[in-house]
Amino acid sequence: MPAASAKTASPSAISKKFASLGLVQDFDFVLHLPLRYEDETALHRIDSLYPGQMAQVEGIVRKAQVIIRGRRQLTATIDDGSGQLALRWLNFYPSQIKAVEEGRLIRVRGEVRGGSFWGFEMVHPKVSRAGAPLSDSLTPVYPATEGLNQPQIRKAVNAALARVRLDDTLPVAVQHKYQLASFAESIQLLHNPPKQADTLALIEKTHPAWERIKFDELLAQQLAMSLARATRESKKAYAIQGGASGLMQRLLDQVGFTLTAAQERVCQEILADMQRPFPMQRLLQGDVGSGKTVVAAIAAAQAIDQGFQVAIMAPTEILAEQHFKKMSAWFEPLGVRSGWLAGSLTPKKKQQAAALVADGTTQLVVGTQALIQQHVTFAKLGLMVVDEQHRFGVGQRLSLARKGEQETVAPHQLSMSATPIPRTLAMTFFADLDVSVIDTLPPGRTPVITKLFADSRRDELLAHVDTVIRQGRQVYWVCPLVEESEALQLQTATDTFNRLQQELPQLRIGLLHGRLPTQEKTAIMSAFHEHALDLLVATTVIEVGVDVPNASLMIIEHAERFGLAQLHQLRGRVGRGQNESLCVLLYQTPLSSVATARLKAMYETQDGFEIARRDLEQRGPGEFLGMRQSGMALLRFADIDLDAPIAEQARETAQWLQATHPEAAAAHLQRWARQRADLLRI
Incomplete structure (x- = not known):
């Protein structure tokens, strides 16, 4: 027996279905834009049809029957005077059998298939009353979920459009500078495009209306990243100055490395950040083998020298253990107590390791996700290092960040990645971070x-x-x-x-x-x-x-x-x-x-940045950011690669709006970034 249709569902049940799509407030419905469009503005002659075409035809049912051809099927043939078209349903209800009774004049819409000896057919076409007025606009097809049909979604969207004011958050100067369509015109056109609209441009999102929506989305994203940076800079962190005991220099003597110019440059950037009274959020990029680990060790030495703890988290136990062995070999001879915390430890050893972290005995702790378990607390966490940060989900990174938040003091955070972030991605999703790049390999690395x-x-x-x-x-x-x-x-x-x-x-x-x-x-x-x-x-x-x-x-x-x-x-x-x-x-x-x-x-x-750029083209940005594990979309409408020029315009506009029109910036962010504040701490 089929499940109850959405038509019989209670209003509260329908509301829950809409909520599952993120549609709660009126503006949620306004920004629930179509996936594609169906053209119900014209009728097509059967003799003009071609395979793959989405067509709408009116004709008289000449033959209709339920047959068994492996399974029960409903078949029918309609005739419009220019030719005949076969119809077929593999799943059907009694009401559909009645709708295609012989002799009826019906209207059908669907994809044209076939074209062989047996002629054209439509499988599971939509059937409606013949002679009804044709639509004067293209029919939108929205993202949906089980239990919601397209008419329900269209009705809810149009009701929301009637209630809201589609005022423009962008000053006229911005619209003119980038030749942007108005927000109201763009939204109305995308939901109800006229029949003469460029359907291909709408589907491929190159239409001026889509360009405006993508600009607005990217602008909101830039404003959100800027707000995240401002929020971070309003927090307090320990200002970690250079140590009097010279632990950093003793570390360099211990490891026997001569830093490259690139390593020295990024060390200066990181150490300067750690001396500020607000939390560092720096992303350290460097290709495979560029020497990121020793840079992290230098930052750790500065924090430990001033009496703070350092936590290093890696996504796999093998990588975490490599870090632990290397760091303990470097630091233990210098009198620094290091610790290991991973899921493979026995409960007793985990408890012992966590106790040494909690009372401050362990100055440098290395581990996996075990570091973010509830029972792990720190005495005075000054610096967190997250290696291969893109391999952690958003939630995992946030959990570690919160570990060090003691009342109003937050730790500094250094993220490392051997997957170089392409410029367009860095410009958007890492805009709230400071980025350091080790762009040369140490001597002795063989190509x-x-x-x-x-x-x-x-x-x-x-x-x-x-x-x-x-x-x-x-x-x-x-x-x-x-x-x-x-x-x-x-x-x-x-x-x-x-x-x-x-x-x-x-x-x-x-x-x-x-x-x-x-x-x-x-x-x-x-x-x-x-x-x-x-x-x-x-x-x-x-x-x-x-x-x-x-x-x-x-x-x-x-x-x-x-x-x-x-x-x-x-x-x-x-x-x-x-x-x-x-x-x-x-x-x-x-x-x-x-x-x-x-x-x-x-x-x-072998250029890591070029590899990353090509990988971004093939796979999209989700895996660079670990966002797929969060279940949240990155961008709903803009394409991070194809729309890079729009992203550049949005970044310039965000800076200008904040400086000259802060009220417009706030209104724009409120419209687009509702319920996404937590993501600003990636």
């Missing part, structure tokens, strides 16, 4: 040669693996899955490990994947680091943070299945020593156009 190998050349590759290992070097062999998946039919890490043991019995081969117990993962990684293993078969658990200078060859199995940024991160695991390094992208044919573009980009460039 990695990238080669593409079809799977048919596997034997040739195995011979090269043997040669590399005979030369005393080590090899990574990366696979996308741990167990067999019938859906993807990929070579798994386990199968590859077993196969390589048979093909290369003379080698010491290890297997590393995320499902292994933590102690076993640690032991395997340590064995590889100490050259007790020649070849490490692994999943993407080694994607970030793993540093084995002697590993000079990486083979990525089924490279066509990986994302571009992920391939770039994996490639960065080699080329960390003095030996010439090679990354082999092993792929299976045939390749899709997207996979071909991805592998081509890896072959053509």
Whole structure:
């Protein structure tokens, strides 16, 4: 029995359906813009139809019947004098059978299919009364949810439009400068476009009405980021000055590094921020191997030197453990007490570690999401470092930020990313942050040669693996899955490990994947680091943070299945020593156009910013920001890449409005950014 239709639902039930779409206040409905449009302004002759066309036809039903062709189907044929058109419904109700009784004159609308010997047909066409007045505007089709039909949504939107004032929040000078249509005209046109409107421009969002809406949305986003910055700067933080004991200099002497000019520059930017009485929010960008970790350590040294605690959070336990080993090796000889907090610890050890953090004994704590659990408190948290920040969801990043908020004092926060943020993305979603870029690699980093190998050349590759290992070097062999998946039919890490043991019995081969117990993962990684293993078969658990200078060859199995940024991160695991390094992208044919573009980009460039730009084109901004985990849209109408020129205009306008028309800026933000305040703290 079919579920009750939306027509019989109670008003409160319908309100809940609208609320599930975010439609509560009148302006929510005003900004609930159509996905596409249907043209119900004209009738089409059957003899003029073509496949793929959305058409509206009136004709007499010549034949109608319920047939069984594998399943019950309702079929009918209509005739308009110029030809005949077949109609078919795979799911139907008695009312639909009655609507297509033979001899009736009906109007149908749907997509035209077929065109073979059997002629054209429409499957599940919309049926309405013939002779009804034709619409004088295109019919909008809105984003919907189960239990809400299009007429209900159209009625609610039009009711909201009748109640609200569509006054313009933009001064006339801005509209003239950028040749923008008025807000009221744009909204009315998008909800009820005249029949002569450019349908293609409406669908592709290039129509002047869409240009205005996208400008307004991007302007609100820029104003929101500016407000976030102002809010942050109104908070108090500990002003962390340079230490009298010179812990930073002792740290540099301990690690034996000579900083590059780029590292020195970003250190100065970070240390200057930490001396201010409001919380630092700085994003440290640097390509794979550019030396971000030592910069973070220098910032940590300044905070610890002044009696503050430092927390470092990484998205995976392997990466967090790499940080812990490196940081403790640097800091422990200097008398700094470091601690480790991760989900794999026993409850007793977690409790002990958390107690040492709470009473201030632990000065530097490194961990995973375990750092943001409720039972973890800090005595005097002065600095948080979030590595690979885009891999955390919004909620996780906010939780860590709130850990350090003690009454009115907030900690400084340094976010690090080896996925360079393309300019348009930085200009919009990171506009509230200060950004530092390490744009050069330290001396000694060897450029990695990238080669593409079809799977048919596997034997040739195995011979090269043997040669590399005979030369005393080590090899990574990366696979996308741990167990067999019938859906993807990929070579798994386990199968590859077993196969390589048979093909290369003379080698010491290890297997590393995320499902292994933590102690076993640690032991395997340590064995590889100490050259007790020649070849490490692994999943993407080694994607970030793993540093084995002697590993000079990486083979990525089924490279066509990986994302571009992920391939770039994996490639960065080699080329960390003095030996010439090679990354082999092993792929299976045939390749899709997207996979071909991805592998081509890896072959053509090692520039992290260029890789990031191409990855943004292919995947969109969600994964750069960790927003997909939050379930919230980034931008509803604007496209971060295609609409970069509009974003630039919006940024200029935001600065001008705040300086000269603060009341207009506030009104615009109120219209667009309702209920999004929490996202301003990303």
